[in-house]
Amino acid sequence: MENTRELFQIMTRRFGLLNKNCCSVGGCDISLTQSHLLYEIDVQHNPSMQQIAETLGTDITTFSRQIQSLIKMNLVRKMPDPTDRRVFTLSLTTEGKMIATMIDQQMNDYLEEVFSFMTEFEKESVLRSVQILNEAMGKSSRCCAPVKG
């Protein structure tokens, strides 16, 4: 009775709920979207606006405003690229880095709790599977290459 889509539907919904809860840290109220921005800016090395917007599949105009509010919150810095004056590169401020780390920590804590209901063997298998899944989705032409409306 449980088809493949059902399995993944439930999983993504649960992660959605998890994420919803996990982003308010240290008095700073971060939305789910914002936490994804912080995460991605942290991971990539001085990315441009376009880069992050594309990674996240967000319209650049929406993204521009999202960044504006993160700058206002003093979590993100926007620097003009010296080699191309059209481009701005993004980075986290000290405070932004701190918040990103806290969210990361909190998510890992949550995941640890989830893993506590598994055997060590199951945990390894799940981690490995997520990795495999990510790679496969990376190869797919349909995932991760957001087709604009």
Next chain:
Amino acid sequence: MENTRELFQIMTRRFGLLNKNCCSVGGCDISLTQSHLLYEIDVQHNPSMQQIAETLGTDITTFSRQIQSLIKMNLVRKMPDPTDRRVFTLSLTTEGKMIATMIDQQMNDYLEEVFSFMTEFEKESVLRSVQILNEAMGKSSRCCAPVKG
């Protein structure tokens, strides 16, 4: 370098993108949220408004309006519960059922494509892992029990 959170972050983002693309079927333009509503109404047996709203972690007032628009699109039916006149039970119309089935089919197609990049063994392992993950998240006190703001 790839910590646990990172793995899951990437996975959920990719699924988010996948979902974004997969919900416009048969000329009918369904949003991601709406597809989740259709799915859940389909799965549960004549659920009440509250039931679905709670499952999805959506505020009941938002949900009320979401249902209103699905009714206007003739995808969902709302019937007064004979045993408790405060309650309305939800069900899919024939058309709603059709759309839900088409989305389900499309998602399964996408997933099949993703699986095509794996060995049969890996696929089995991934499916099993998602199942384990869902069960574990179900047991967690933090997932799936959306704590309101």
Next chain:
DNA sequence: TTATATATTTGCATTATACAACTATTAAAT
């Protein structure tokens, strides 16, 4: 039979989102 709790809806305000049009800058074409 009054008080309290539950299910749902509407008023209102806020936020998120995206398309179109704009500016500024760079790269390509001739």
Next chain:
DNA sequence: ATTTAATAGTTGTATAATGCAAATATATAA
């Protein structure tokens, strides 16, 4: 070199999504 085309980003405007507060209707408890 100079016009043309492409790229990066911002702002105007409109629309949709969301949620809190308050209201209505019904059910349950005191």
